[in-house]
Structures are given as C-alpha cells and as structure tokens.
Amino acid sequence: MAQGKRRPQGAGSLTLRGRSWVMRWRERCIDQTGRVRQVMRQESLGPISKKRAEQQLRERLGESESRIVSDATFAELVKLWDRTVLPMYKHSTQRGHRQILKKHLLPEFGTVPLQQVERKDIQVFLTDKFQQGYSPHTVHHYRNVLSGIFRYAVEWDYLDHNPANGNDGH
Numbered sequence: 001m002a003q004g005k006r007r008p009q010g011a012g013s014l015t016l017r018g019r020s021w022v023m024r025w026r027e028r029c030i031d032q033t034g035r036v037r038q039v040m041r042q043e044s045l046g047p048i049s050k051k052r053a054e055q056q057l058r059e060r061l062g063e064s065e066s067r068i069v070s071d072a073t074f075a076e077l078v079k080l081w082d083r084t085v086l087p088m089y090k091h092s093t094q095r096g097h098r099q100i101l102k103k104h105l106l107p108e109f110g111t112v113p114l115q116q117v118e119r120k121d122i123q124v125f126l127t128d129k130f131q132q133g134y135s136p137h138t139v140h141h142y143r144n145v146l147s148g149i150f151r152y153a154v155e156w157d158y159l160d161h162n163p164a165n166g167n168d169g170h
Helices: 050-065 074-084 091-109 119-131 136-155
Strands: 013-017 020-030 036-046
Touching: 013 050, 020 050, 036 050, 074 091, 074 136, 091 119, 091 136, 119 136
Parallel strands: none
Antiparallel strands: 013 020, 020 036
C-alpha cells in the first residue's frame, strides 16, 4: 500500500473548496497568560490560480516565522503589567500610574488590540490632551507611562517595536 507524502512541519496547506483556495498555517501567538503557543489560522484566498495561492502561502509563512503574534488588547497587557511590573515602583508612583491608566489611557486604548496601536494614534491622543488644557509636563508624563507599558510589550514579545517612542507630546 502506497503511503502519501507528508508535508514538512510548518509548511501550511492549501485546499481547493469549490473555486476558492483556502490556506491554513500555524502562527506563534502569545495568550493572555503570556505563554507562547501555536494557533491554527485559516484564510480564504478566493478564485485565484494555484501558483498565486502557493505564493501567498509562502509569504504568510515567512511573516509568521519571523514574529510572534498577539491578539491581546491594551487592557490585557496593562493587567499583566499592573500585576508584575507596577509593584516594583514606590507606592506613590503606583498610585499615580494607576490613576493615569484608569482616567486617561484605558478609556482611550483599552479595547484596542496591541498590534493596532500606532505612533500616530498615540500622538493624536497626546495632542488632544494638550489641547484640552493639560500642561506639557502632564502630557509628557502620560507618554512616559504609555512608553513604559509598551516597552514591556516589546520585551515580552507582544510587539516588535514600541509605538510610544519618538512622541514628545508637545
């Protein structure tokens, strides 16, 4: 009995469903506890040629090989940061950071997936605060808290870069 040829681990797959190609692959993701795990992804490519479908699968595999994806929101990251990092600060700093988070940062960014927070979003937020009458010093402090949180997102592999770097808030 002839055995079928097995695909190498991590090669992904293409399936023709009707006239549409569907690609499946595994991505390394960080779950809510901060653990890296493999997640099966699937995307319908539509009625394209097999050659084009294979090319898109190769591109997707190349992207997923070089990074770890996180579906976590800003609020989920803050929860982990609050539990693991914030206790290292002195009590008055903890209280100030929690107040900034509760009143300003979580209402603005809480439900946003980390991968979708961009520098322009942060700059717009900081400019809005400045235009609302907050002092440049206060706005700069908001940016520092955001940058500190995103620094850990990079360190913990939730993000490739810190989107709060390079914004002065002035």
